[in-house]
Amino acid sequence: MEILWLGAFAVLLAGYFALEGFDIGLGVLLPVLGRSQAGRDRLVAAMAPFVLANEVWLVALAGVLFGVFPTLEGEVLSGLYPLVVALLLSWVLRDAGLWFRRRAGGRAWRVLWDGALWLGSAGLALTWGMALAGVALGLPAALGPAGVAAGVAVLLLLALHGWTFAAWRLPGDEVVRGAVRDGRALLLTACAAAVPALAVTAFAASSMLDRTAPDQTLTVLSVMVVPFAPILVGAQLWVWRIFRKGALPSFF
Template sequence: MDVVWFAFFALLLIGYFALEGFDLGVGLLLPVLGRTREGRDRMVAAIAPYVLANEVWLVAVAGTLFGAYPALEGKVLFGLYPVVVAMLLSWILRDAGLWFRRRVDGPRWRGLWDGLIAFGSLGLSFGWGMALYAAATGFAASPVNPVGLMLGVVVTLLFAWHGWTFLAWRAPGGFGAARPGRALLVSGAAAALPAAGVLAGAMPYLVEHSAPAATLNVLSLMVLPFAPIMLGAQVWVWRTFRPGKDAFRLPSFF
């Protein structure tokens, strides 16, 4: 059962990087590709149908981590306390920017929230790279060191490339390029590669620190039946909002 839960946790984390990676990547590219207000509106409209569905994966990752690996809770929260706080603040700022940018029609208002979307996306992307480095060292080393900072840069660049590929797939030609679905799969795999690499190295450690078998059995009864529902909802989102399906129409909540 411990191997099953490791596979489930790995699937969730890799899925989060592959899916939320393009949301963050588009946010990173707002100042680069969105040189006009209309351009930034179109970029936000492209990711708007996916944001909430993709964030569910992060909630599932956190729940699985603390449910299946309770012994790691202290190491993650206290060993990465500054990074975790910075990432939570970045997440709040990014989502606040998405929600409030259209509440008032004015260039300064829009500019403020668009800047916060880009800043929050940068904080989350960079923070994930540092967190992965700390996890790779068993939380024994501080993530604020040259290697941790370099991994933060790598994850940020991969997310930015994934976001650019997503825009070229979702709205072909809208931002100067067009890419097929295969290209999006490749960029998604690249965005998830750092997480997959850390998970591969950490498998023995995670399996060893799994919750007792009785706890995992109870979690299986409570959680695993809902996994197909989450996966089915994700498939519905992608089928409903595939290219050509109102790529630039902004939902009311964005």
């Protein structure tokens, strides 16, 4: 049972990086690719419909962490407290920029919330990389040079994933300078984005297995959670089926 839940944790973490990774990466590239307001609008409209569905993976991941690895959750969150706060603030800032940028007119308003979207996305990428480094190398390393280097590496990796998504979703558009990437390229960068998460999970596997909840708790969680797994997968497939191609939504 413990191994099954460790596998579920790994799948959710990898799924978050593979799917939410292109949203974060595209937010990081927003000032680079979106040199005009119209260009930024197209980039945001291309990825925004996927954001909520992709964030569900993180919510599910947090639930598994709290329920299955309660002692590990306490150790990691307390040891990485500054990074956890920075990650949550970045998440809120990124989503605020996404939802508020079109709620009023005016250039200053749009620039403000586009900046919030970029800053929140960059913060998410950096803090995730630093947190992964802390788990792999020891919690104090997260705020040191190794943690910063890992944060920058994850930021660059997610930026590549975001650029590949933009080229796939907006083939021939001027914001991606005519680059065309097919689904295979997007799948490749999605797998690459998931590699750090999977590597850290594999590295910490033995420690995680030693900190699982009692078998009775895991059994109850299985009964409560497993029936909802098809809903999560089905909703994800529905979102991709609806928004993967075609006209861009104007709401964002």
